[in-house]
Amino acid sequence: MTTEQKQLVTATVPVLREHGVLLTTHFYNRMFTHNPELKHVFNMGNQQNGKQQTALAMAVLAYAEHIENPAVLMPVVDSIGHKHTSLDIRPEHYAIVGKHLLASIAEVLGDAAKPALLEAWAAAYQQLAAIMSGHEQGLYAKQVSKNAGWTGWKPFIVKQKVKESVEITSFYLYPADGGAVADFLPGQYISLRLFLPELQLLQPRQYSISCAPNGKYYRISVKKETGASHPDGMISNRLHQHIRENDVVELSAPAGTFTLKEHTSRPQVFISGGVGQTPLIAMLEALTGKQADTPITWVHGCRNEAVHAFKDHLTQLAGSYPLLHHHIFYDQPEVQTQHTGWVDLSEIKTAVLQADADYYICGPAPFIAKHYGFLVENGVDTASIHFEEFGPASLQLNN
Template structure:
């Protein structure tokens, strides 16, 4: 338990964190990778180059300082971080390294303002948060290891089949290279894929949602090739996978993790809303509901930039034909409406009001951050309760802090 003086000192840094948080976290990452370059294999260097990770960490540190009197309000954020850490193989022994560099960075960035008392307060606060994360991650590691077909760390998988889903998304059907069993993951979860990139001289992890229902035969990931443009950076790992993964290739996978999952214990209607490659966890949820012959009503809305970017359209049609409980609509920004299930344009607030509003439903969102922010705001403005809106962010998550 932190003392009142410790909490007061941490809260006193909130104005500084608001103004200089990214400066602090940028310094922290430069310092840590300089002193401990082996950690580059764990952290996404693409997010480092874009500044995304520095901004996310600054937001997380600020959020923790603002809620230091009652950190329990951050429990959902903490669990989301714990799942990500467990998928990356972050262990208890990494926390003293990270903490040491964070405290040194506070002293170096703040200079004379970083008194010994302030550093001691942040050391105690960091220790409290580290203990919470270590305990949560230990449970996740234990659960994934003890599950039938489960494992901890990375496990070699072989590509059984590759299927081109669209002009930019390919699905990879993966089976354990050791011939062993697979766990019954929760629809919506992801795995970390780790590959060695010769051009960086580093192993790099990336998280990809499992895009098919649990079946005990294979795991499927569906990867968008990030070509890069003025808005999105070039995807080093996604392009590597598209260029090199053929049937028979081997790559390493973490055990399935993630808390953005289908609530299978509820009888509520399910509304799945996605854009782009955010469709992947939704496919796992949809296929699970149909495979289990769930009596729940389902609404499936998906948006794509153009026809070339539209994936799983035939799969969706096949799934919908024998399932009258499923209502679906595809929105193609540069497309042509067919008068039934395909519409031209985007998913807007009026679209949600017409197609998605269902009494008592649970709403699941996944896609680019601006898309999800707009959909979440629209749903709330239409009277949907906040606790009924669930979402997944691909990358660092600023929506929860």
């Protein structure tokens, strides 16, 4: 890109801040109209609830703001790259996206979209696409280099379906070819793809792997969303209601950057809300399975005991691993409980605030923001706080 082109892109930052979602909404509508086959690739639930449009607007804005030095965005590029490989996004998809994004800029800006501006954004997009697709090719290469690794979609058999609570059910997924499963890092996710008759579409959804690596199977633990038409629940409800043991589903290889830091004896503090505990359960199993001397503090909140998945499993782990201490919050307790109300770290401040600890937070965006803020206000280094928001990213807390 030339200096003049970078300046033109930078000049659009105020417009992107104010009208970014308008632009990305127009873009998605245009792309799906001209390339409806991509509806099989994108999560249409996130299209309905507007999360994907917002996430893309934030990403485009961040890129424009850092056009002089896009290298500072590499952590974001890495995270998005993992999501893209889990959805089998390939270089040819970038060409389609670029075509419709540039057309959308011209159509939304109208007379303000001068040829020089469009040329600048074309150059900027080509630079971004090269960065992203190059990084993703590296991720694909790493996947196939693993024992039993693969790219794209692979059939797995649901060998067990286990009810963990009134809302959450675990699915034990074994390779249909009878082989081993590729290794993964505790905290990573897989994408699962099903055909939805009501949409006449293949639809992917990403689910955290809720068990430690074992070489035999992946486990996902899925919350049943209320209302069959809930945009976030189209796949989860189908899994709960229609998928039976011995049915076949398609999976992509494990991906994700929210992972347990390896080879550390620092105290580990896990903070989760609701189904947000699923990636943390994998981390907890991995840590306690090593019988190491790592102090672990587990903090979890949900409505009541009936919806508390893995409650007995947690008790068993604590019984065999003396350095594991847990604090459970029930918002609507039906019996006497340890803590009543929403998770409040100030109630267990001495247990949570530990020297040199690593913190992992997972749950809804407001849950993450609240507890991230508490930790920072109490002197925890942001580099020691790790979080994952389910769905398209809306939080930018470590910037």
